[in-house]
Amino acid sequence: MKNYGVVTFQAEDEISAMCSVVGAAFGGALAVTGTSGPGIALKAEAMGLAVMLELPSIIVNVQRGGPSTGLPTKTEQADLFQAIYGRNGECPLPVLAAATPADCFWMALEAARIALQFMTPVMLLSDGYLANGTEPWKVPDIASLPKIDVPYYTHPEKFFPYSRNERLSRPWAIPGTPGLQHRVGGLEKQHLTGNVSYDSNNHEVMVKLRQEKVQGIQNDIPLLQVHGDTEGELLIVGWGSTYGAIATAVEKARQAGKPVSSIHLKYLYPFPKNLGDILSKFNKILVPEMNLGQLKHILQAQYLIPMNGLNKVKGRPFQVHEIVEAIDNALEEKE
Amino acid sequence: MTTQETPRLTPKDYASDQDPRWCPGCGDYSILSQVKKVLANLQVSVENTVFISGIGCSSRFPYYMNAYGIHSIHGRAPAVATGLKVYRPELDVWVITGDGDGLSIGGNHLMHAIRKNVNLNILLFNNRIYGLTKGQVSPTSEAGKKTKSTPFGSVDYPIRPLEFALGAEATFVARSIDVNVKHLAETLEKAAAHKGVSFVEIYQNCNIFNDGAFTYATDRAQKMENVIELEHGKPIRFGKDNNKGIRLNQLSLEIVTLGENGVTETDLLVHDESMAQPTLAFLLSRMHYPEFPEPIGVFRNVEKPSYDRLVHQQIQEAKENLGEGSLEDLFHSGETWVVQP
Numbered sequence: 001m002k003n004y005g006v007v008t009f010q011a012e013d014e015i016s017a018m019c020s021v022v023g024a025a026f027g028g029a030l031a032v033t034g035t036s037g038p039g040i041a042l043k044a045e046a047m048g049l050a051v052m053l054e055l056p057s058i059i060v061n062v063q064r065g066g067p068s069t070g071l072p073t074k075t076e077q078a079d080l081f082q083a084i085y086g087r088n089g090e091c092p093l094p095v096l097a098a099a100t101p102a103d104c105f106w107m108a109l110e111a112a113r114i115a116l117q118f119m120t121p122v123m124l125l126s127d128g129y130l131a132n133g134t135e136p137w138k139v140p141d142i143a144s145l146p147k148i149d150v151p152y153y154t155h156p157e158k159f160f161p162y163s164r165n166e167r168l169s170r171p172w173a174i175p176g177t178p179g180l181q182h183r184v185g186g187l188e189k190q191h192l193t194g195n196v197s198y199d200s201n202n203h204e205v206m207v208k209l210r211q212e213k214v215q216g217i218q219n220d221i222p223l224l225q226v227h228g229d230t231e232g233e234l235l236i237v238g239w240g241s242t243y244g245a246i247a248t249a250v251e252k253a254r255q256a257g258k259p260v261s262s263i264h265l266k267y268l269y270p271f272p273k274n275l276g277d278i279l280s281k282f283n284k285i286l287v288p289e290m291n292l293g294q295l296k297h298i299l300q301a302q303y304l305i306p307m308n309g310l311n312k313v314k315g316r317p318f319q320v321h322e323i324v325e326a327i328d329n330a331l332e333e334k335e
Numbered sequence: 336m337t338t339q340e341t342p343r344l345t346p347k348d349y350a351s352d353q354d355p356r357w358c359p360g361c362g363d364y365s366i367l368s369q370v371k372k373v374l375a376n377l378q379v380s381v382e383n384t385v386f387i388s389g390i391g392c393s394s395r396f397p398y399y400m401n402a403y404g405i406h407s408i409h410g411r412a413p414a415v416a417t418g419l420k421v422y423r424p425e426l427d428v429w430v431i432t433g434d435g436d437g438l439s440i441g442g443n444h445l446m447h448a449i450r451k452n453v454n455l456n457i458l459l460f461n462n463r464i465y466g467l468t469k470g471q472v473s474p475t476s477e478a479g480k481k482t483k484s485t486p487f488g489s490v491d492y493p494i495r496p497l498e499f500a501l502g503a504e505a506t507f508v509a510r511s512i513d514v515n516v517k518h519l520a521e522t523l524e525k526a527a528a529h530k531g532v533s534f535v536e537i538y539q540n541c542n543i544f545n546d547g548a549f550t551y552a553t554d555r556a557q558k559m560e561n562v563i564e565l566e567h568g569k570p571i572r573f574g575k576d577n578n579k580g581i582r583l584n585q586l587s588l589e590i591v592t593l594g595e596n597g598v599t600e601t602d603l604l605v606h607d608e609s610m611a612q613p614t615l616a617f618l619l620s621r622m623h624y625p626e627f628p629e630p631i632g633v634f635r636n637v638e639k640p641s642y643d644r645l646v647h648q649q650i651q652e653a654k655e656n657l658g659e660g661s662l663e664d665l666f667h668s669g670e671t672w673v674v675q676p
Contacts (some may be wrong), residue, residue, distance in 0.1 A: 005660070028422075
């Protein structure tokens with residue numbers, strides 16, 4: 001990537017890589033780091049700093065079998081809880097997941113857009129199956145790609161580092177800009193000025209603002225499309241690399257006249273706005289995932305709708321027939 | 336180093352609007368005012384200067400500077416600073432750390448920032464104690480030290496910051512003392528001028544939790560016997576009568592007295608901060624009180640291309656050799672084909 005003018009370097013460890021991302025972002029870069037499994041645990045501390053400093057970055061997690069070193073060459077989707085919740089304090093950041101190898105391009109672009117528009121670190125989930133997979137990718141027309149225009153802040157009058165725009169995003173004033181010298185840090189910020197503040201009311205205001213900002217990303221992401229009928233007997237809810245197996249299985253079942261539909265989540269935090277509505281229109285919900293039920297757990301907690309899981313943790317992706325059988329079993333249970 | 340013609344900046348122009356939260360009498364105040372003085376001497380532009388710190392008393396430093404700054408997380412300042420400096424090599428980036436922050440949790444990052452020769456100015460405030468958390472042993476506390484965390488005395492062997500930095504082949508290594516303000520300012524100015532990593536250990540008194548740790552080096556009555564001011568190209572002499580010196584005896588240093596046993600100035604070791612090998616600097620860094628007087632000043636000052644410069648040089652070369660990369664070409668590289676309707 002060197003001749004593209006991309007600055008790259010290998011840090012001594014995952015901690016340092018994420019810290020360097022924060023430093024580069026302070027300097028005005030859209031900085032990216034990638035890792036897998038335990039590396040995310042090491043990056044978590046500096047991801048918290050990035051949330052506090054409200055600087056843009058992308059953290060790619062190619063999930064593998066865990067815990068610990070686990071099955072380092074095998075695929076799994078068991079880092080969802082860690083991605084969404086795995087930091088100290090109230091520390092929200094958007095979490096996206098690519099559905100297919102080609103979709104990695106589009107979701108990376110989305111991660112960049114969200115990071116810059118909302119001044120936030122974004123986690124992009126992939127896994128061993130996607131990382132080692134291939135599929136034809138229709139080369140996009142570059143002119144048709146969405147423009148992401150985020151100007152650096154340069155007005156020296158009335159500059160408040162932690163003022164917010166309509167997206168609750170703060171100004172990005174980078175070193176070298178005259179008159180905008182300011183200091184940021186991991187300590188709680190005073191609303192607007194960004195100065196250190198131990199005020200208890202201010203802390204609550206800031207915790208809520210950071211949460212509200214990330215939740216507000218809901219207004220800037222596409223609504224979910226249902227594959228099949230928008231209401232009925234059975235809905236399959238998938239996320240990430242299981243897309244291919246689920247879509248094929250659901251298509252087969254539908255061709256056989258079975259009352260099944262599916263949705264596929266690529267925005268895991270926050271969820272698309274219409275998710276609750278869709279879930280409420282089906283009698284049964286089945287959530288296949290390569291873990292012990294992490295997405296199911298989150299969906300049940302958020303929408304208070306009972307669901308069944310189809311869970312596989314063998315370091316291998318789902319096969320179509322496994323999902324077809326699960327659809328049959330779910331539909332039979334009715335009788 | 337970016338400079339401005341007019342108006343001339345004074346030390347005050349480098350102060351932020353925040354009041355320091357250090358204890359009255361802390362050595363950090365002196366370091367803060369010398370840094371401001373040095374920046375004013377160099378007429379460094381405030382908007383191109385960044386201070387990055389970790390966690391600890393010393394790490395509050397960036398808040399008090401009218402510059403850009405990050406008060407980051409424990410031990411990670413060198414890593415944060417590396418990211419910024421590699422992306423924006425034109426900025427002057429200072430790292431402020433302490434003995435706990437830099438050498439305990441942050442030892443790994445400090446080592447790698449130094450061995451990569453990232454063009455940072457790293458100031459390590461060494462007070463040999465954890466002050467912010469109210470007095471536990473730090474990695475530079477002396478063996479046997481009794482603290483809140485070691486009521487029966489510490490059984491840790493301390494790490495010596497300069498030996499550590501030299502081991503990682505720092506290209507600029509120096510030591511100074513918080514209250515020796517003239518020497519401190521001169522040392523900081525040399526550190527700022529050095530291209531490549533500059534590592535400066537500053538003896539800093541924590542008057543609350545480790546008061547007097549460096550009295551031997553600051554007390555008027557003792558310091559002439561206990562401190563050597565290194566001068567490049569000069570024989571290493573010390574003592575209140577300036578009649579003692581350091582002689583190299585095989586692979587060790589020894590204290591000799593001029594005029595005794597036929598010792599003359601020509602027998603003394605001549606300091607050379609520019610030696611390519613860090614051996615001499617390492618020997619000097621091994622001189623510890625009370626066995627030896629402790630050297631202050633510049634131990635090592637050598638030129639080597641900095642990491643940030645090399646990274647950008649490579650990008651420049653790649654552009655020249657391969658041509659400026661185009662996204663369009665990248666998209667159509669590799670295995671592509673056209674699907675006919």
